[in-house]
Amino acid sequence: MPELPEVESARQVVERGGLFRTIADVDDRDTYACRPHAPGDLRRALVGRTLTAAHRRGKSMWCDTSGRDGDEGPALGIHLGMSGRIFVSSAGGADLLVGGDYAGPRESPNPVKEEWYRFTLAFEDGGQLRLFDKRRLGRVRLDPDVDALGPDAELVGREEFRERVGRGSAPLKARLLDQSVVAGIGNLLADEVLWRARASPLKPAGELRAEELDELRRELRAAIRHAVRHGGVHTGEVVPHRTAGGHCPRCGAEMVRATVGGRTTWWCSAEQG
Numbered sequence: 001m002p003e004l005p006e007v008e009s010a011r012q013v014v015e016r017g018g019l020f021r022t023i024a025d026v027d028d029r030d031t032y033a034c035r036p037h038a039p040g041d042l043r044r045a046l047v048g049r050t051l052t053a054a055h056r057r058g059k060s061m062w063c064d065t066s067g068r069d070g071d072e073g074p075a076l077g078i079h080l081g082m083s084g085r086i087f088v089s090s091a092g093g094a095d096l097l098v099g100g101d102y103a104g105p106r107e108s109p110n111p112v113k114e115e116w117y118r119f120t121l122a123f124e125d126g127g128q129l130r131l132f133d134k135r136r137l138g139r140v141r142l143d144p145d146v147d148a149l150g151p152d153a154e155l156v157g158r159e160e161f162r163e164r165v166g167r168g169s170a171p172l173k174a175r176l177l178d179q180s181v182v183a184g185i186g187n188l189l190a191d192e193v194l195w196r197a198r199a200s201p202l203k204p205a206g207e208l209r210a211e212e213l214d215e216l217r218r219e220l221r222a223a224i225r226h227a228v229r230h231g232g233v234h235t236g237e238v239v240p241h242r243t244a245g246g247h248c249p250r251c252g253a254e255m256v257r258a259t260v261g262g263r264t265t266w267w268c269s270a271e272q273g
Contacts, residue, residue: 058183
C-alpha cells in the first residue's frame with residue numbers, strides 16, 4: 001500500500017493546489033469508499049466550504065475545512081488504501097497535480113475507467129480534487145480518528161523514538177511496522193531503513209543500544225526524504241534487490257528472505273546478520 005512518502009506526496013498536492021477553493025459539489029456516490037457515510041452525507045457536509053489545511057500522520061491524511069454559518073467545518077479524511085492517488089486540477093481543469101501511489105512527474109494521469117475515480121470535490125472555479133483508486137480500497141470519511149497512531153515516523157524525536165522502538169522482545173522489523181509505535185513505516189520502507197542501518201530485522205527491539213536506535217532513526221529520516229523526493233518507496237536503493245537471486249547493492253552478498261512481523265522481509269546476509 002502507499003507508505004508515508006506516497007501519502008506525503010498526496011498531502012503536498014492538496015496543499016499546493018486544493019486549499020482555499022470553494023467546494024461547489026461533491027460526488028460521494030461510491031458507498032464502499034465513502035462508508036459509513038450514505039450517499040449525500042459528504043456533499044451536505046462539505047458544499048460551500050473550503051479546505052484550509054492538509055495534514056498527515058503516518059499513512060493517514062486529513063484536511064481541515066472552513067466554517068459555514070458560524071459552525072466549525074468537519075475534518076475530511078482521505079485514506080489512499082493500497083494504490084490510491086490524488087488528482088487536483090486547476091481552474092477550468094487545465095493543469096493537473098498528481099500525488100499518491102508511485103506518482104511521478106512523467107506518469108500519465110489518465111485512468112482507463114471513469115468509475116475508478118471514487119470521490120470528487122468540484123470547486124466553483126471549475127477545477128476538481130479527486131481520489132483515483134483502481135482497487136477500491138481507499139476510504140473517505142469525516143472526522144477520522146487518528147488517536148491510536150503513534151508519532152509520525154518523519155517527525156518523531158530522538159528520545160521518543162528510543163523509548164517507543166527500543167523495548168520489548170518483538171523482532172525489530174515487527175516493532176517498526178506497528179503503527180501504534182511509530183506511524184507511517186510499511187514493508188518496503190522498513191526493509192530499506194534496516195538495510196541502510198545495517199540492522200537485523202530479526203533482532204529483538206529491546207536489545208538495541210541507544211547508538212543503534214539513533215542510527216536507525218537517522219536512516220529512517222533519510223530514507224523518507226529520498227522517497228518523497230524521488231517518487232515513492234519503490235525508489236529505495238535496496239528495493240530492486242528484494243528478489244530471488246538478489247544481492248546486496250552495497251557489498252554484493254546474497255539477499256535473504258523470511259517472514260517477519262507477518263510480512264515478507266529481505267536483508268543482506270553479510271551486513272545484517
